[in-house]
Amino acid sequence: GVGDTTSYASPQQVLAESGPSPLSRIIAIAAGYDHSLALSDDGKVWSWGLANEGRLGNNMNSSYISRPTRVLKQDLSNLDSIIAIAAGFNHSIALKNNGTVWAWGDGQYGQIGDDMGTERTTATQVKNTSNSGFINNVIWIASKGKHNLALKSDGSIESWGRNDYGQIGDNTINTAYYPVAVSNLTEVEQNQSISISKNSISSDVYLRITDIKSNSFEITAVALDASLVDNVAFSRPDNTYTITQAGYIVDLSVTVTSSSQAGSTTLNVLITDSYGLTSTTAIDLYVLAPPVITTIDNTSTNEDTAVSPISFTLTDEDTNVDSLNVTASSSDTTLIPDENIDISCSGGYCTATITPGTNQSGSTTILITVSDGSAVVSESFTLTVTPVNDPPSAITNATKIAGSSNHSLALDTDGKIWVWGNNSVGQLGITPLVTQYTPVEMTAIDSVIDIAASANVTDSNHSLAVKSNGTVWAWGYNLYGQLGNNDCCTSSANSVTPVQVLNITGVTKVAAGANHSLALKSDGTVWAWGYNDNGQMGNGTSGAGTDCYSPVQVSGLNTVKAIAAGAYHSLALKQDGTVWSWGVNSNAQLGDNSKTERNTPVQVVGPNGSGYLNDIIAISAGLQHNIALRNDGTIWAWGYNNEGQLGQGSLYMDSQYPVQVVGVSNTGFLTDVIAIASGLNHNLALLNDGTIVSWGVNGEGQLGNNNTANESSPNEVYLENVNNIFVGGDHSFAIESDGTVWSWGKNNYYQLGDNTMTQ
Structure with missing residues (x-):
């Protein structure tokens, strides 16, 4: 608590939260294994030391904090009216003057007392012994290791937390995730x-x-x-x-x-x-005597078709068969979700009804388990679901398409969203969490005006949407707070249901990086949230502990008309035609004639590093490169170029400043361009005659030129009468003048939406 991490052989005075003054008006102190607490006479709690697992209660999970910081409640207000504190190994508890108890930090062994078994980064109220309300009438508290004690006004003691040595005192060795009564001590x-x-x-x-x-x-x-x-x-x-x-x-x-x-x-x-x-x-x-279950034969059904009822019988020598507990599980919960197995029994005669997941096929082992309270027996059988080739859906009124490395979204003229591809973390915004082979409507939100899908190279993806009322909604992966709902950091923070991004309205456009998100407001300002290890927030901070779980304003930007997000960097296009960038710069993706990481926006320089890039009307960001469309129909690119992403013909050097993309087959320079789009490592350009050219990585056929060879200069895509182009990670889309949507490229998660996995 002295502002550094130096060890001292003599006592040092703990400092205040900021400034040179010492922490004062303290009436109680407590020490955990590697964190400390202090209680001030105004009822507030201060903490400092190791900060992971939420043990400081300040809504952060950084490595450490070397000066006192205030403990917060879940609504981020100060924890107050505290009269006693106690610190465990990596958690803490506090007693309020109304007799309630609050806890924060590691909850693996139930130390938080909220029946969750997970860490809490802010103070959470401890529940009561019935788990139906909260503990009250407490007059004193104690904490040791990973369990807690509370003395109540009637003289009784309640405890919760780790119990492998009986430290809870409830005559068991079971972990207690909310308070239990300490047993009377008898002979x-x-x-x-x-x-x-x-x-x-x-x-x-x-x-x-x-x-x-x-x-x-x-x-x-x-x-x-x-x-x-x-x-x-x-x-x-x-x-x-x-x-x-x-x-x-x-x-x-x-x-x-x-x-x-x-x-x-x-x-x-x-x-x-x-x-x-x-x-x-x-x-x-x-x-x-254990129960007995009859043998069940292997069976099969067609895709999207319930299995014919499966019958089996149960017997038990000394237990009423109607009191036996019968459960079932599937070895492949995507093919057969456990909740899709329904078993009914009466008098020992049982029937199982099983329904496959939507559009799923394959084989799974179904395990039927029977317990009489002491003995457990099981019977398994194989269920095979035969695929049926459904006709693919066709979208004919799409206005925009967005794609990650493994899923895709489409926005139609009615403001509805259509989704397809991988859904392992809820990135499609629909249940169940199964892959969708063809587009299905995501009905959770409507009246949408813009969409975005993360530029993540893994399966951990998130999606964004802007509604006509200017609010932003997010769903999918949330390990770094990229959903903007002030939650993060565990798999339980992922959301299959769209959640509203907090504290932001008036938004017109969104963009999604690997694990960060951007929003452009109608007033021309840009806002960011999520992962910030490389300065993606653009607010002057970066590194561990600076992730933002709700939007913050990007510094120094106004009059912005377009935004784009690469994996770990971002772009903004201003009304005056200049381009600004921030974030990681290891491969010169910021275009500022350096490879220096930036945590606030810098202006993209001009060709050869002279002056600044201007007269730009559109921007697009790839994994580690960018392209910009000039008002004269030319394209300029900068950043990573190991596979020809910059369109420089025979040149494969990274560029710290914009270079002009060459023409088709490396002849002259590309002109007459009216729209651009970048994937992870490939690019598309729409020409004014309705044709498309492409260049960059092509290992998945994402260039659409009927081969898989990389191209370092633009080549024609075999489509005509195209009105718009869009890209995913390694796949591409085009909308023709009649509204028909075409897709090509990587298809390992059905992200092309054609009911196949063929690229």
Whole structure:
């Protein structure tokens, strides 16, 4: 808390949040393993130290913070009215003056007490023992390691968190994800019964023993019906135990190995201390016969067709068959989602109804599991779904198409969005999370005026849309906050349902990078959110801990009329025809005649690094290169050029400043261009005669010239009467004058929308 990470051999004064003054008005302190807390007399909590796993409660997951920062609630207001604090290993708790308890940090073992088991970067209210409200009437708190205690005004104690050594005190070793009552401490506590299947070993049964005088004792156990029991084992092989001090408590366990005979008996347990005094307890033992399930034959069905009802029977010697728990699962939940398996049973006769996922085919193993509470048996069979070649859908009124490396979106004239391709993280905005072979309508939002799909080279993609009311909506992958809804960093932050981007309206256009997002407002300003390791936010920050989970304004930009996002860099086109860039610059993609990373916008220089690029009417960003269309119909490119992305003919050098794209077959320079589009490493240009040319990487056929050889100069695409062009990562689109949409290139996730995986 002294503003640096230097170790000191003598006490140093903790500083205030900023400035040279010390932290003051402190009434309580607490220390975790590698973070610290302080409570000020105004009821606010301060934290500093290691900051991952949310342990500082300041809505950040950076590496560390070396000066005190305020702990926040989930609405990002200050946590206040606190009267006591406590710090665990990598989490913390606080007691408010109204008797409620709040927690933040690591929640893997339930330390947060919110029944979630996940980390919390802001203070979250601890639930009550019924998990239906919140704990109250607490008068004191304590935290140690990865569990917590709360003392209530009625003298009772509640606890939650890690419990592998019984530290919760509820007579179990089960992790508690919300508070449980601490058990009364009596002379001997035990589970009252053991239910176990034939020829099996029971779970541990825990006994808690105390002796007010002796500190050692011996324990034995005898079954009244020895034919049911092969062995009784204790946690100490010699069955002798020593308590560190008379009056203290020792926990031990008993394990029973059953015989091949079913039935019930009583296990008498005798505890004898060093003075010969004894105590006894009895444990009821039930040895059960496991349920039996009949064999189920392999079966098949056609794509999008429910399986004919599958019948099987259940029997059980000592359990009512109607009380058996029957569940089912699929080894391929894309082909057969678990929720699509419905089982109904009555009197031991069961029927399974199974429906394949939409447009899915292949084989999966269906596992039927039956439990009587002690024994679990299962039966499996193979289900084969035969593909049916559905006719592909055709979009005839598209106005814009956007694509990532593995999914595609189309916006039609009615403001509706159509989606197809990979949907592993919800990037299509529809359920279930299965690949779509042809376009389907995404009905969650309407009245859309612009769309974007992330420039990510992996399966982790997100999508954006602008509605006619100027709001922005996002869905899909959200590990870095790219959805802009102030959530991030875990798989649970992904959203298959569109969420509204916070704190921004008046938007007209959007663009999506690999893990960051951009929005252009009607006032000409640009806003960004998401990943910021390389300055993608353009707000003067970069590096670890600077990701933005909701929009921030890009510094110094106004009168902007168009935006574009590469993987880790961004572009803006101003009304005066100049181009501005920011973000990563390792391959000269910023066009400022350098390879220096920029966290605020810089102006793209002119040809040969002289002056500035001007008279630009359109821009497009690739993975690590960019192209710009000039008002004279020429194209200028800069950045990475290892595969001919810059269209320089026989030259394959990266360029730190714009260079003019050569003409078809490397003759002269390309002219008469009216529209441009860039994929990850390829480009399209639409000419004023309705034809298309393309250049760059072509390993997936994305250039549309009937081969897969890379091209370093423009070549013709075999289409005519084209009105517009668009690209995905490694695939391309064109809209003809009659509204017909054509696609070509990579198709491993059906991103071409033609109901095949053929490129």
